[in-house]
Amino acid sequence: MTAIIEVDGLRKEYRRLLGGRVTAVDGLELSVPAGGVYGFLGPNGSGKTTTIRCLLGLARPTAGRCAMLGADSRRGLPSVIGRVGALVEMPGLNPGVTGTQALRILAATAGIGDERVDAVIEQVGLTGRGDDPAKDYSLGMRQRLGLAVALLKDPEVLILDEPANGLDPAGIREIRILIRRLGAEGRTVFLSSHLLGEVEQVCDRVAIVARGRTVAAGTIEEVLASARPSAVWVKVTDVAGGLDSLHRAGLGAASDGERIRVEVPPQQAEAVTRVLVADGHFPSELRAVETSLEDAFFALTGEAVAVPA
Amino acid sequence: MIRLFGAELRRIAARRLVRLTLVLAAIGIAGGGVLAYATTHPLSESAYQQRVRQAETARETQRTAIDACLRAHGQTGGGEIPDNVARQCFPQKNITAKDPRFHRTRLKGVLQGVSGVLLIVGWALGASIVGAEFASRSMTTLLTWETRRGRVFVAKALSVAVTAAVFATVVLLLVTAALLPALVAHSAPITASEPGLATIAGVIGRGVALATLGAAMGFAIAAIGRNTATALGVGFAYIVILENILGNSIAGWRRWLLLGNVIVFVSGRTSSDIAGRSVTGAAIFLTTVAVVLLVMAVGSFRLRDIA
Numbered sequence: 301m302t303a304i305i306e307v308d309g310l311r312k313e314y315r316r317l318l319g320g321r322v323t324a325v326d327g328l329e330l331s332v333p334a335g336g337v338y339g340f341l342g343p344n345g346s347g348k349t350t351t352i353r354c355l356l357g358l359a360r361p362t363a364g365r366c367a368m369l370g371a372d373s374r375r376g377l378p379s380v381i382g383r384v385g386a387l388v389e390m391p392g393l394n395p396g397v398t399g400t401q402a403l404r405i406l407a408a409t410a411g412i413g414d415e416r417v418d419a420v421i422e423q424v425g426l427t428g429r430g431d432d433p434a435k436d437y438s439l440g441m442r443q444r445l446g447l448a449v450a451l452l453k454d455p456e457v458l459i460l461d462e463p464a465n466g467l468d469p470a471g472i473r474e475i476r477i478l479i480r481r482l483g484a485e486g487r488t489v490f491l492s493s494h495l496l497g498e499v500e501q502v503c504d505r506v507a508i509v510a511r512g513r514t515v516a517a518g519t520i521e522e523v524l525a526s527a528r529p530s531a532v533w534v535k536v537t538d539v540a541g542g543l544d545s546l547h548r549a550g551l552g553a554a555s556d557g558e559r560i561r562v563e564v565p566p567q568q569a570e571a572v573t574r575v576l577v578a579d580g581h582f583p584s585e586l587r588a589v590e591t592s593l594e595d596a597f598f599a600l601t602g603e604a605v606a607v608p609a
Numbered sequence: 610m611i612r613l614f615g616a617e618l619r620r621i622a623a624r625r626l627v628r629l630t631l632v633l634a635a636i637g638i639a640g641g642g643v644l645a646y647a648t649t650h651p652l653s654e655s656a657y658q659q660r661v662r663q664a665e666t667a668r669e670t671q672r673t674a675i676d677a678c679l680r681a682h683g684q685t686g687g688g689e690i691p692d693n694v695a696r697q698c699f700p701q702k703n704i705t706a707k708d709p710r711f712h713r714t715r716l717k718g719v720l721q722g723v724s725g726v727l728l729i730v731g732w733a734l735g736a737s738i739v740g741a742e743f744a745s746r747s748m749t750t751l752l753t754w755e756t757r758r759g760r761v762f763v764a765k766a767l768s769v770a771v772t773a774a775v776f777a778t779v780v781l782l783l784v785t786a787a788l789l790p791a792l793v794a795h796s797a798p799i800t801a802s803e804p805g806l807a808t809i810a811g812v813i814g815r816g817v818a819l820a821t822l823g824a825a826m827g828f829a830i831a832a833i834g835r836n837t838a839t840a841l842g843v844g845f846a847y848i849v850i851l852e853n854i855l856g857n858s859i860a861g862w863r864r865w866l867l868l869g870n871v872i873v874f875v876s877g878r879t880s881s882d883i884a885g886r887s888v889t890g891a892a893i894f895l896t897t898v899a900v901v902l903l904v905m906a907v908g909s910f911r912l913r914d915i916a
Contacts, residue, residue, distance in 0.1 A: 356752075357756045358753075358915045378755075390746070391750055392746025392750045393745060394623065396623065404619075405623065408612060408616040408619060410612070411612055449750060453754075
């Protein structure tokens, strides 16, 4: 499979003003195949934006290599940047200009005509607001304008850093549909996000990063499998008795009151059934413990969930 | 590169600060023209010469009255005159022949004064144009379109220089145009001491060059500091404070300070205050400072990460 984006052992350190260094990315590996939507998932501060900035040549890697469309980000980027559209965090636009003006100025640098600008404004849902000063735009409208900037070149590769930031639910849905369509058109969409739902619904493949490293990568199913716990749920009428039987048989088990979770791989479920039946506990249900991308994310990144008191 | 340069010019033209500066300049120039016309009057040369003769007669009468007053107070020996006697005998005003006409010398003076202002405006404009791009992060957006930072920097620096040069040319020509009614309707005969057209053109040319150099310096410092305030703060601290102290403390250093060179360059002649600096020398010095700052800025722009 041809890799459109390749990141090999990327490391990025920043110097602190008062001495010392902060490591933002620490040996990150990534290989994004051509076509479809690739999710780049990680908690805040995990190094997603820094990786994107290195890919786009905005930041110099301390070590390692980034490449897009086969071109090294340090030297070869100018030859491929015309085929790449990017939205890095909140889009930066000139103060005092209208949305349309901002797009036309950028389009002029690449010889793109005004018709394309109008088409993109319509595509991102800014029709009728293009002539408003960009500084008066809401967060969501700015984000749409940023998407328009990324789409203006009609790029083969789209790098979108948190494109749903600031959008209302309807806006998020629209953008999700747009991203899915762009991926289906054969473009490669590299979508960085910390929103699990967004990634799960839109992406074909995903990489999860934590503390500057890739902790899992592959199709959604592969990532879920890598994080899926090796356990089965079993239901019996006498939960306490069943739990006692399993403990006596030396199996790790715990109850949530209604079911028993037995720490054995689903392939060894037969052993669980045998132990329970031997003691007269007949399972009414036995299935592998499922995991969601959210569970996988927390399991792989080691992120704790803060529960309000 | 041409596309990038064109886009940069469009970006600058779209800025409200540029339009506001143009409007303010237009208002100031129009007001200055009206003021120049209103405060000058036509006068024939013979009428003026008559005023000169009248003034000379009045001064003669005044001198006689002073002598009489001093004698009355016993001051005949030419020694030191006590303050109370001086207050009584010497008049408060000098008698001169008032010339209400608009001279070319005045036009030259106004253009030189405006050139000084254009240096400051150019500096602020150059600093603001690049500073705002870092503040708004539009620089980041642009660099996802054109990744060759050297090109981006050159296009931006060139567009700032061209904008400052065009702005200064327009302002200086408009100032000249605004003063033309006074110069034509209230003109004085052109004497050998009056500046010719070539001199006026030279003043305009140097004013344009100065505004362009100022814009380049402001642009370069703001590009290094990555905000407008840095360039304005550095400019204020260096020129108003440091150069003032150095220039007033060590006269020999004045020719190595920006202000001294600006004075020589704008005036178009050497100055005894700034010894050893010719107009050409001042032009070379100012250009060198601007070029060194730009080289430092492009180095910093190419090497540092962009937020």
